[in-house]
Amino acid sequence: MVNLIKILFIYLMFGLVFNSVVNADDSFFDDEVVFEDSNQELDEWSDDSDIFGDESIDDEKSLAWLNLGVSQKWGFNPASSYSTTKERTELTLGTSGSVSDLGYGEVELKATKYWPSDSYYSTSASDIEVERAFLQFSFEDWSTKLGRYTIGWGELEGGALDVVNPAGGLTDPKIISQWFLSATRYSNNSDLSLFYNSNPSITKSALLSLKDDSDDEFGVRYGINREGSDVAFYAGQLIPNNALKNLIDGVTYASPYQLLGFGMNKAFDDYLLKFDIAYKRNLEHNRLGQFIKVDRIDWDLAFDIQKNDRQWLISINSQYLLDFYEDYLTPTLLASVSTKRNTTTYMASVSDKFGDSDWSWSLSNIAASNNDLSLTSAGLDWDINDHWKASLGASYANAKSDRAFSLLDDYQRVNLEVKYQY
Amino acid sequence: MNRLILNNSNSPLLVVALSIFLIISVSNVYAETDLSAREIMEKVDEESRKSTESAFTRMKLTTCKYGKRDGKVKCAEKARVKLVESAQINTGENNKDSKSIAIILEPASEKGIGMLSYSYDDSDRDNETWLYLSALGKVKRISVRNSDDEETESASIFGTEMTTEDQETGKLDDYTYELLEQGKFRGREVAVIESTPKPHRLSKSSYGKTQSWIDTERFISLKVQMFDKYNNPIKKLEVGRVEKINNVWMGRSLTFFNTVSNRLTNMKLEAINFDIDIKEDFLTQRALTDQAFREKYLKDLRKQAK
Numbered sequence: 187m188v189n190l191i192k193i194l195f196i197y198l199m200f201g202l203v204f205n206s207v208v209n210a211d212d213s214f215f216d217d218e219v220v221f222e223d224s225n226q227e228l229d230e231w232s233d234d235s236d237i238f239g240d241e242s243i244d245d246e247k248s249l250a251w252l253n254l255g256v257s258q259k260w261g262f263n264p265a266s267s268y269s270t271t272k273e274r275t276e277l278t279l280g281t282s283g284s285v286s287d288l289g290y291g292e293v294e295l296k297a298t299k300y301w302p303s304d305s306y307y308s309t310s311a312s313d314i315e316v317e318r319a320f321l322q323f324s325f326e327d328w329s330t331k332l333g334r335y336t337i338g339w340g341e342l343e344g345g346a347l348d349v350v351n352p353a354g355g356l357t358d359p360k361i362i363s364q365w366f367l368s369a370t371r372y373s374n375n376s377d378l379s380l381f382y383n384s385n386p387s388i389t390k391s392a393l394l395s396l397k398d399d400s401d402d403e404f405g406v407r408y409g410i411n412r413e414g415s416d417v418a419f420y421a422g423q424l425i426p427n428n429a430l431k432n433l434i435d436g437v438t439y440a441s442p443y444q445l446l447g448f449g450m451n452k453a454f455d456d457y458l459l460k461f462d463i464a465y466k467r468n469l470e471h472n473r474l475g476q477f478i479k480v481d482r483i484d485w486d487l488a489f490d491i492q493k494n495d496r497q498w499l500i501s502i503n504s505q506y507l508l509d510f511y512e513d514y515l516t517p518t519l520l521a522s523v524s525t526k527r528n529t530t531t532y533m534a535s536v537s538d539k540f541g542d543s544d545w546s547w548s549l550s551n552i553a554a555s556n557n558d559l560s561l562t563s564a565g566l567d568w569d570i571n572d573h574w575k576a577s578l579g580a581s582y583a584n585a586k587s588d589r590a591f592s593l594l595d596d597y598q599r600v601n602l603e604v605k606y607q608y
Numbered sequence: 609m610n611r612l613i614l615n616n617s618n619s620p621l622l623v624v625a626l627s628i629f630l631i632i633s634v635s636n637v638y639a640e641t642d643l644s645a646r647e648i649m650e651k652v653d654e655e656s657r658k659s660t661e662s663a664f665t666r667m668k669l670t671t672c673k674y675g676k677r678d679g680k681v682k683c684a685e686k687a688r689v690k691l692v693e694s695a696q697i698n699t700g701e702n703n704k705d706s707k708s709i710a711i712i713l714e715p716a717s718e719k720g721i722g723m724l725s726y727s728y729d730d731s732d733r734d735n736e737t738w739l740y741l742s743a744l745g746k747v748k749r750i751s752v753r754n755s756d757d758e759e760t761e762s763a764s765i766f767g768t769e770m771t772t773e774d775q776e777t778g779k780l781d782d783y784t785y786e787l788l789e790q791g792k793f794r795g796r797e798v799a800v801i802e803s804t805p806k807p808h809r810l811s812k813s814s815y816g817k818t819q820s821w822i823d824t825e826r827f828i829s830l831k832v833q834m835f836d837k838y839n840n841p842i843k844k845l846e847v848g849r850v851e852k853i854n855n856v857w858m859g860r861s862l863t864f865f866n867t868v869s870n871r872l873t874n875m876k877l878e879a880i881n882f883d884i885d886i887k888e889d890f891l892t893q894r895a896l897t898d899q900a901f902r903e904k905y906l907k908d909l910r911k912q913a914k
Contacts (some may be wrong), residue, residue, distance in 0.1 A: 253716055253719070284903045284904075284907065287907075288900060289900050290899040290902075322899055322900040323900055324900035324901040329898040329901060336743065336745035337745045338741070339746075361743065370897070370898070372892070377894070413726075413733070413736065414736065416749055453734060453736070453749065453751050455751075456751055457751055458751040491751070492750075495764070542673060542869060571686060572688055572714075572717075573715070573716075575717070607715070607717045
C-alpha cells in the first residue's frame with residue numbers, strides 16, 4: 187500500500203511539473219498570440235469562429251462515476267528552524283449517484299500515509315478512514331439520511347450553534363463528519379429536521395482518559411425561509427465536542443448538555459447579517475475543589491460583506507456564564523487558570539482574487555478578549571487548472587502564558603499543499 | 609471547504625442562459641421596424657419569457673484568456689471548462705419573476721454544487737441566491753449586489769466572465785431606450801438599441817449603458833456591447849449558432865468578451881428544452897439539501913427532455 191502511494195505520488199508530481207510546462211507553453215510563450223487592446227472590435231465574428239482551435243474540449247470525463255483525489259501536504263515550524271511537522275500523502279476515492287428511484291448515495295474513503303518526519307508518524311504510519319458515506323431517501327414531503335456526514339447548525343461557522351460536528355480547533359478548522367440518522371419534513375417555506383447520533387465524536391487529548399463516552403446526542407431544527415431572510419429554531423441534547431478535564435480526578439469528561447437556540451440571517455445590499463444565540467444548560471465546569479454544571483448563553487454576530495471578488499467576514503462570538511463565582515477555573519495543559527464570566531472572541535477575515543481569478547489570497551485574525559490570544563493566518567491559493575491546485579498558508583499565534591490559550595503561545599506554522607482531483 | 613465553488617459565483621447559471629436570451633427570442637411576426645425602441649425591447653422581453661418558461665438546460669462554460677492569431681480570435685491558454693445543468697420557471701405577477709437552480713456536473717472539484725436563485729422583476733425587491741455547502745452540511749444565503757456603491761461590480765458567475773447583472777431579466781422601467789440605427793447586420797435586419805439605466809438603477813449597475821443589435825424579424829439579440837460609466841466599451845456578448853428550436857429562435861453559442869481583461873467565456877447550450885414540467889416545489893432549498901429529491905427530479909427532467 188505504501189509503495190503504491192509512493193509510486194502514485196511520484197507520477198502525480200511528474201504530471202504536475204509536465205502539465206505546468208504545457209500550460210506555460212500554451213499561455214505565455216506563444217508569440218503568435220497578440221493580445222488586443224481594450225477597444226478591440228470583433229466585427230469579423232461569425233458562426234464559423236472557432237475560438238478553441240484544434241484543442242479539443244472533452245464533453246465529459248471518462249470514468250465519470252469516479253472521484254479521485256491525491257494531495258501532498260507539508261507543514262513546517264519556523265520557530266524551530268523550519269523543522270518538518272507534517273509530511274503526509276492523502277488519497278481519496280469516492281463515488282456518488284442514484285440508488286433506485288428514490289435514493290441517492292455517496293461514499294468517499296481517504297487513505298493517509300504519514301511520512302517519518304510527520305509528527306503523527308509515531309502514532310500511526312498510515313490509516314484509512316471513511317470521510318463521507320451516506321444513503322438518502324426521499325418520500326413526498328419527507329427525506330431521511332443515514333450514514334457519515336456533517337450537519338451544519340447556526341449561521342456562523344464555529345459560532346454559538348455550530349456544535350454538532352467537532353472541528354480540529356483554531357489551528358485546523360476542518361470539520362469532522364459523524365455517523366447520523368436524520369429525517370427532514372419539508373413544507374412551504376419551512377422545514378423541520380431531526381437527527382440522532384449514538385456515538386458522538388469527541389476531541390480529546392491522547393494523554394488523558396475519557397470518562398464515559400456512551401451518551402447519545404439528538405436535536406431538532408425548525409427553519410423558516412422568508413424573502414431576504416432565513417430564521418431557524420434549535421433544540422437538542424448534545425455532547426461537547428471537546429472533553430473537559432476534571433481538575434480533581436484528572437479524568438476528562440464529555441457529559442451531555444441541553445441547548446435551545448435561535449439563528450437568523452438577513453441580506454442588506456452587499457451585506458449579509460448573521461446572528462445566533464443559544465442557551466446551554468448543564469455544561470461541565472471546574473470550580474475550586476468541585477466539578478460542577480453551569481448554564482451559559484452563547485451568541486455571535488457576523489457580517490459577510492462582498493465587494494467585487496473581495497469578501498470580508500467580521501464576527502463577534504461571546505460566551506456568558508449565567509451563574510458565576512470567582513473561583514471558577516479553566517484547565518490548561520499542566521495546571522489551571524481563573525475563568526472570566528464573559529469570554530469574547532473577535533474575528534476579521536478578508537479574501538480576494540487576482541491573476542484572472544486563478545490566484546486568491548486570504549488573511550484573518552482571531553483575537554480573544556483581554557488579549558488572551560491573537561492568531562493571525564495568511565493564505566495563498568493557486569488554481570492551476572481544472573485538476574490541479576496548490577496552496578500555501580502561514581499562521582502565527584501570540585497568547586498570554588498564564589491564560590487559557592497558553593498552549594498556543596508562539597505557535598508558528600507554514601503549510602503547503604498540492605492537490606490533484608479527477 | 610466549498611468556498612472555492614463560489615468562485616464568486618453568486619448566481620445561477622441557468623438564469624444566465626435563459627436571461628441572456630432575454631434578448632434572444634422568438635416571433636416572426638414583427639418584421640416591421642416602426643416600433644419604438646421601448647416597444648422592441650418589450651417584445652424581446654415578452655417573447656423571451658415565453659421561450660424560457662419551464663426550461664431545462666445543459667450547458668458547457670468555457671473560459672480562457674484570448675488573443676488574435678492569424679486575424680482570428682483564439683484561446684491563448686488552456687481553457688477552464690464547467691458542465692452545468694439548470695432548470696428555470698417564471699413565476700409571480702404576469703410571470704415576470706423567475707426561480708432557477710443550477711448544478712455543476714464538472715469539474716470534479718465542484719461537482720454537485722447547487723445554486724438556487726430567485727429573481728424579481730420589481731426593482732424594489734432584491735434577488736436572492738442560496739448555495740449548498742456540503743462540507744459544512746448547510747445552505748448558505750449569498751449576499752447579492754444591490755448596493756449603491758458605484759465602485760462595486762456585479763459578482764462573476766462560477767468564475768466566468770458572466771456576472772449576476774448579465775443574468776437579470778425584466779425591470780424594463782429601470783432603463784430608457786433609444787433606437788440608434790437600423791440596417792443589415794450579418795445578413796439580418798437589425799435595430800441597434802441603446803439602453804441607459806435611470807439614475808436609481810445606474811447606481812446599482814456595472815454598466816453605464818448597453819447597445820443591443822436586435823434582429824427585428826426574430827426578436828433576438830445578435831450582439832450586445834456593454835460600456836462602463838465613462839462610456840468606455842468593457843464587455844461584449846456575441847451570439848452565434850442561431851437556430852429555431854421548438855419554434856423558438858435562439859443562439860446556442862453565447863460568448864462574453866471582457867475587453868478589459870482579455871478573457872472570454874463561451875456558453876454552449878448542449879441541450880435546451882422548453883415547456884418541461886418543472887414544479888415550483890423543485891426550485892426550493894430542498895433541491896439543495898436533499899440530493900435524493902434532486903436526483904429523482906433531475907432524472908425526470910432528463911427523461912422529459914429526450
